[in-house]
Amino acid sequence: MFIFDFEENKEKVDQFIQFMDKNRQMKGVLLPVLQEAQNKFGYLPKEILQLISSHLGIPTSTIYGVATFYSQFSFVPRGKYSISVCMGTACYVNGAADILDEFSKVLSINLGETTADRKFSIIETRCVGLCSDAPVVTINNQVYTHFKKSDVKHILSLLP
Template sequence: MKAVFFDNLAKGGNKMEFKFNWEGNKERVEQLNSFMKEKRYKKGALMMILQEAQDLFGYLPIEIQKMISKELNIPLSEIYGVATFYSQFSLIPKGENVIGVCLGTACYVKGGQDILAKIEEILGITIAETTPDRKFSIDATRCLGSCGLAPVMMINDEIYGRLTVDDVEEILNKYR
């Protein structure tokens, strides 16, 4: 059964072997549980809870989705549907540093694609993938709203603007 799962993931990401570590994530699971208790009666709470889980774990582990399904009494098929619809949710672990290269129009006409290519070249991964050491992952990001600084990329919450291909290596090194 596992094969089908990874086969599906391979469409959007690299094949990664990983297992959710309950023991190591004990505190985070508790945090999520108390968040759920607080929000579960809010209308439309699922999105908020998935966002919180994504923040806490860096991805949405199957085990956590099952836990949310049970707690909120929402069918797992629906949760999986929501988790795979929105691009900010990930089913594979994201890296410590999430790089978003803006592929909005202003950045595109000013060479955003070249910046992305350079990052991909340096890290050896492409969009929606994570480096094997889990240091970096790349997100396809649509317009970050910093068109005045095009081309732009965002690492975690930090924005880097007016980039040239030559800047990339140095910036990435800051996060290694």
């Protein structure tokens, strides 16, 4: 279990509360609020979900129901480098599955897992819309096109 440290994240939490206050009147505010939390904290800590609940007056069960529905939200911290392999059709027919296997093999973790040192995590992503440059791998916000299985080790060695 990951324990969320309010003291350490005080500044971010304050900003987050401000965000909620500012948008309180917005219709259907829950999704934008969850997205803000995911961006700010990198995942959705249980403590933050409780904070949203008391702040917006929405039951935690409802919030949890919404948050689990969408794949963008994570309940565990992702690695420093979040490797996502595009599994769109064009990437798939150009060998994305092999690339995913190779990352998994080299890092010794499965899809959706984070390495013990919290450095790398592997996720698969839905089509990122770069189909003419398939296959595509995204590491944090860096996009790699025409990716090859043989690039895996090289790319990983470049990440400090």
